Amino acid sequence: MSRKGADIVIETLIEEGVEYIFGLPGGAIMEVYDALYRMGGIKHILARHEQGAGHMAEGYARATGKVGVAMVTSGPGATNLVTPIADAYMDSVPTVFITGQVPLHLIGNDAFQEVDIIGITRPITKHSFLVKRVEDLPYIIRQAFHIARTGRPGPVVIDLPKDITQQLSDVPIPSREEAISSLIGYKPHLTGNPQQIKKAVKLITEAKKPVLYVGGGAVNAEAQDELLELAELMRIPVTTTTQGKGAFPEDHPLSLRMLGMHGTYYANMAVYNCDLLIAVGARFDDRVTGKVEEFAPNAKIIHIDIDPASISKNIIVDVPIVGDVKIVLNKILEEIKKKGVKILHAKEREEWLEQINKWKKMYPLTYKNSNKVIKPQYVIEQIYEVTRGEAILSAGVGQHQMWAAMFYKFSFPRQFINSGGLGTMGFGLPAGIGAKVGRPDVPVFVIDGDGSFLMTMQEVVTAVHYKIPVKVAIINNGYLGMVRQWQELFYEKRYSEVDLSIQPDFVKLAEACGAVGFRAEKPSEVREILEEAMRIEDRPVIMDFHVDREENVFPMVPAGKSYRDMILEDGKSPDVETMYLVG
Amino acid sequence: MSEFTVIETRKLREVRKGATRKHIINVTVRNEFGVLARIATLIAGKGYNIESLSVGETHEKGISRMTIEIIGDDIVIDQVVKQLRKLIDTIKVRDLTDIPHVERELVLIKVHTPTARARDEVLRITEIFRGKVVDVSQETYTIEVTGDEDKIRAIVELLKPFGIKEMARTGKIAMKRELGWEENPQD
Ligand SMILES: Cc1ncc(C[n+]2csc(CCOP(=O)(O)OP(=O)(O)O)c2C)c(N)n1
Ligand SMILES: [Mg+2]
Numbered sequence: 001m002s003r004k005g006a007d008i009v010i011e012t013l014i015e016e017g018v019e020y021i022f023g024l025p026g027g028a029i030m031e032v033y034d035a036l037y038r039m040g041g042i043k044h045i046l047a048r049h050e051q052g053a054g055h056m057a058e059g060y061a062r063a064t065g066k067v068g069v070a071m072v073t074s075g076p077g078a079t080n081l082v083t084p085i086a087d088a089y090m091d092s093v094p095t096v097f098i099t100g101q102v103p104l105h106l107i108g109n110d111a112f113q114e115v116d117i118i119g120i121t122r123p124i125t126k127h128s129f130l131v132k133r134v135e136d137l138p139y140i141i142r143q144a145f146h147i148a149r150t151g152r153p154g155p156v157v158i159d160l161p162k163d164i165t166q167q168l169s170d171v172p173i174p175s176r177e178e179a180i181s182s183l184i185g186y187k188p189h190l191t192g193n194p195q196q197i198k199k200a201v202k203l204i205t206e207a208k209k210p211v212l213y214v215g216g217g218a219v220n221a222e223a224q225d226e227l228l229e230l231a232e233l234m235r236i237p238v239t240t241t242t243q244g245k246g247a248f249p250e251d252h253p254l255s256l257r258m259l260g261m262h263g264t265y266y267a268n269m270a271v272y273n274c275d276l277l278i279a280v281g282a283r284f285d286d287r288v289t290g291k292v293e294e295f296a297p298n299a300k301i302i303h304i305d306i307d308p309a310s311i312s313k314n315i316i317v318d319v320p321i322v323g324d325v326k327i328v329l330n331k332i333l334e335e336i337k338k339k340g341v342k343i344l345h346a347k348e349r350e351e352w353l354e355q356i357n358k359w360k361k362m363y364p365l366t367y368k369n370s371n372k373v374i375k376p377q378y379v380i381e382q383i384y385e386v387t388r389g390e391a392i393l394s395a396g397v398g399q400h401q402m403w404a405a406m407f408y409k410f411s412f413p414r415q416f417i418n419s420g421g422l423g424t425m426g427f428g429l430p431a432g433i434g435a436k437v438g439r440p441d442v443p444v445f446v447i448d449g450d451g452s453f454l455m456t457m458q459e460v461v462t463a464v465h466y467k468i469p470v471k472v473a474i475i476n477n478g479y480l481g482m483v484r485q486w487q488e489l490f491y492e493k494r495y496s497e498v499d500l501s502i503q504p505d506f507v508k509l510a511e512a513c514g515a516v517g518f519r520a521e522k523p524s525e526v527r528e529i530l531e532e533a534m535r536i537e538d539r540p541v542i543m544d545f546h547v548d549r550e551e552n553v554f555p556m557v558p559a560g561k562s563y564r565d566m567i568l569e570d571g572k573s574p575d576v577e578t579m580y581l582v583g
Numbered sequence: 584m585s586e587f588t589v590i591e592t593r594k595l596r597e598v599r600k601g602a603t604r605k606h607i608i609n610v611t612v613r614n615e616f617g618v619l620a621r622i623a624t625l626i627a628g629k630g631y632n633i634e635s636l637s638v639g640e641t642h643e644k645g646i647s648r649m650t651i652e653i654i655g656d657d658i659v660i661d662q663v664v665k666q667l668r669k670l671i672d673t674i675k676v677r678d679l680t681d682i683p684h685v686e687r688e689l690v691l692i693k694v695h696t697p698t699a700r701a702r703d704e705v706l707r708i709t710e711i712f713r714g715k716v717v718d719v720s721q722e723t724y725t726i727e728v729t730g731d732e733d734k735i736r737a738i739v740e741l742l743k744p745f746g747i748k749e750m751a752r753t754g755k756i757a758m759k760r761e762l763g764w765e766e767n768p769q770d
Contacts, residue, residue: 118617122624127671130616147671185613185674293595309665316597 005134006031006165007039008173009098012141014041015173018069020437022047022056026073028100028113031165045437045466048458050077052430054084055456058093059434062417063392065222067148068434071098075113078159079120083424085155086124090421091243092216094153096144103163104132118159126154134167142179151188152307153220188306192323192331199319200278200302201335207276207300208348210236213259213288216243216420217281217305218325219413223247226329227280233333233341235349237356239267241282242405246415251389256356257365260288261557262402265363265574268555268563270356271296279303281325284314285421286560294562304328363555363568365406374523376400376475376547380407383445383473386530391443392417394432396452397425398482400475402553404447426455432470433463443534446472450500451480457509463540464514471533472542474506477549485552489567510542519544601657605634607686607757608660610649610667611641611675618672622649625666631655635688635754646674650686650756679757686757689729691717692739695746696724705745712738723748 003011009032013021022045025033036044047053050072057068068088072081078099088095102111118128127147129140144156180186204210218227224247231238231254238248239256250257256267271277277299282288289295292315301317303310304325311320321328343349367377380403383391393408395401395418410416417435419427432446453474463470480498487495510517516536518529526545533541554569568574612618619638626633634652641648653660660678667676679686696702702724709716709726712734718725728738732755739747 119620122617122621123628128617132616182613183671186671293598295596297596307669309662309669313662 002168002170004031004035004165005137005167005169006035008134008137008169008171009141009160009165010035010039010042012138012173013069016067016142016145018042018067020045020060021069021071022053022060022434023071024048024050024053024073024077026077026100026113028074028102028162029071029077029098029160029165030100031162032071032098032100032160045433045462047430048461049456050080051083051426052433052456052459052462054081054097055087055424055427055430056434056437056459057095057097058084058088058427059394059417059431060438061088061093061095061434062091062431063414063435064438065220065414066094066438067145068093068095069098070095073100073113074102074117075115078115078117082120082124083422085121085157087419087422087424087427088155089124089126091419092153092220093155094149095155096148097155097157099157099159101130101159101161104161105163107161117157121157124155125157126152128157128159130159131161131164134164134169135171137164137169138171138173139179139182142174142176143183146176146180146183147186151186152217152310188324189308189322190306190324190327192304192321192328194331196319196321197328197331197335200321201332201339203276203300203302203319204234204236204278204332204336205339205342206344208345209274209352210234210276210278210349211256211270211274211299212236212238212248212278212280213271213282214238214240214244214247214280215282216241218244218247219281221281221306221325222413223280223326223329224413226326226333228252229333230329233336234343235353236278237270237353239263239271241285241288242416242418242420244282245405246410246413249411250409251411254353258405260285261290261559262406262553262555263557264365264406265555265566265568266356266359268557268566269359272563274299277301279305279317280329281305283310286314289314290557291560291562294564363574366569367551368569369523370548371523373548374520374526374545376403376477376545376551377407378523379473379475379526379545379547380404380447382526382530383447384408386527386534387443387445391415391445392435392439394418394428394435394444394446396428396446396448397423398449398452398480399477399485399551399553400447400449400452400481402482403475406553425449425452428452429470429472430456430459430462432472433459433468436468436470437466444470446470448472448474449481450474450476450478450503454503460510460513460515460540460542467538468540469537470540471536472540474542474544475547476503476506476544477547477551478503479549482553484550488550488552489556490558506542506544510540515540515542517542517544519546521546601659601661603654603656604680605652605654606660606678606680607684607755608651608653608664608667609675609677609679609757609759610651610673612647612649613672613674614640614645614647615672618670619649621670621672622651622667625670626651626653626663629655629659629663631659631663635752637754637756639756650754652755677759679759683760684757685760686731686755687729688732688735688755689727689753690735690739691725691727691749691751692742692747693718693723693725693749694742695722695748697722701745705742708738708741714738
């Protein structure tokens, strides 16, 4: 049956199982919006800014594991998507971004609203397509979804010239297999080399002081069950990155919580002193390793990752295993069980766990609470209690993001949605909206900064429009707090351009948008507001928590420094005697 | 109580540093829109210059082959190779640098030859290098030579004193040797 290219787009998206599109129309993409109107079958969330649409698609994907889809017009619509595309690229989020484009014959003419979005996004996409023939459309869309979701996931851009969406064609929608058969050079390696797996098992069996270091790859592969089994079976403590959070429950006795720049003392000490580091879907980011020379200096390293280019990139590893994390962990478990589960140095391993417990007791994650001024950490703890640890959290970028990471204990995968690789302020609210769309059954809290919130706050209106009951907690310190903290610590308190004390009345702002607004200025008001917010299910709530303005995020390993240079809660260094051991 | 002794260790992790040298990389690609730009972007993203690049079709429809020469740190190049492999449109990527291979380049050189003596000399040099004179004017000879890097360098050096007016090179193409000999007897 002959139909427009635009209709083929919607048909193929439906075939791919797309339920939601986040977007905003304009001239070059109008045909597709018309087809959407005529054909239905997919719900559309009209964002108020394309950046919002992009982060919503990401939030949806991060919360569900499904491919997130955003659709915008050419030119400014497309350039407004650049930040979300880069964000999805850095954190390996499966996403498809559809951009309208000027008609083919005008491409390269500096036509109205023309930009070379393929060129602009080339270094920040997993792949991109310019559609040049209407018959290719269903193939390209299917390939885009395949590429976005398989291997190391990532963003794919489909640039769609207007005339292609208008041309008629009777091309049938191919099956997935047929559509991807021409991608002859793209075959993610999934199974892991058996020789390497044997080597890994040997190291795991022999280690005295092993640590599992888990990143976002474990979440993408849904390897939480395998991870838990391996950790418990072989008595291995587990630390996660911001992206790996929830892959291992943080209330588990073997959990070391987060490592790296704002990691726990005990996670960083465990990594510093371990003799075997098992990296699972993690990429040795500089925020994690600090000074590379002093990262796990005594350890042999096993690195399991779907992306061969991630392995031995920043740190040389002893046993590289390229493959799907879930499949490889299963093989490792099989191999261990085949041999009848033995830990060669069981006694040392228990002593190792004991040592870690000592570290945990010595420098737990704490803060000094106050009954006069609201401490940001207190707000997060209260949110943890009110939600019984069951909410999905989406964060902006800054101190509040780190407090969310530290003072909420995450227990299931995809529970902490945050911009790790790119560190995009303004991510939290739209990503939270996308997450809530994808997981309407779970309460979603946005932990935002007063600075971050202002960058995408127009999306409050979107949440009102669709009655999306996200709960936004603004950790309002009147500062670009994270930058202020660095200025305090490393620039002798020269607070250059970080004061945000001129700011909107967030309660009135919420009300003006049709949302509910609350404000807390005293610690005693925090709980009440949160409980009130939990009862509101028909619109978003904005909570303005006026917190201690100059509270800092500790522990902290200054950028490029070693774990030995860690600064603890009170701004002091830990007792050197407690940090290093050789056994 | 733990029996681990608590002392400060200053052991350092070894940080890998590679040698910097010229690499020659073969890339087989699906000849799709933008594939060359993608490869160039990737290499530029590592802060490297492409020394030479040649692209051409293979015997298979829709499949092209590129030979890329870059100077860089072995470890970063290894990373480049892995990332090239990750591109959706690349089919095969191989760093030939340490593998026995044949490489050839074709050069056109326009030499200043105003006198009979110069013409004689240039002709002789051309013959020695098994080149050809492909264009002649009163003032110039244009010479075509193929060969590996050393041969091309040698003839260019010999022709320089006459005055090279223009030069164009195709960039290297390379292929792995089947028998793995270091040197082919015919070279
Ligand atoms: C788009 C963007 N611009 C600038 C930065 C640099 N930056 C990192 S944290 C931060 C301060 C964030 O302030 P706020 O959202 O109020 O959070 P706080 O640190 O105060 O909790 C800034 C400016 C960034 N990460 N993203
Ligand atoms: Mg702030």
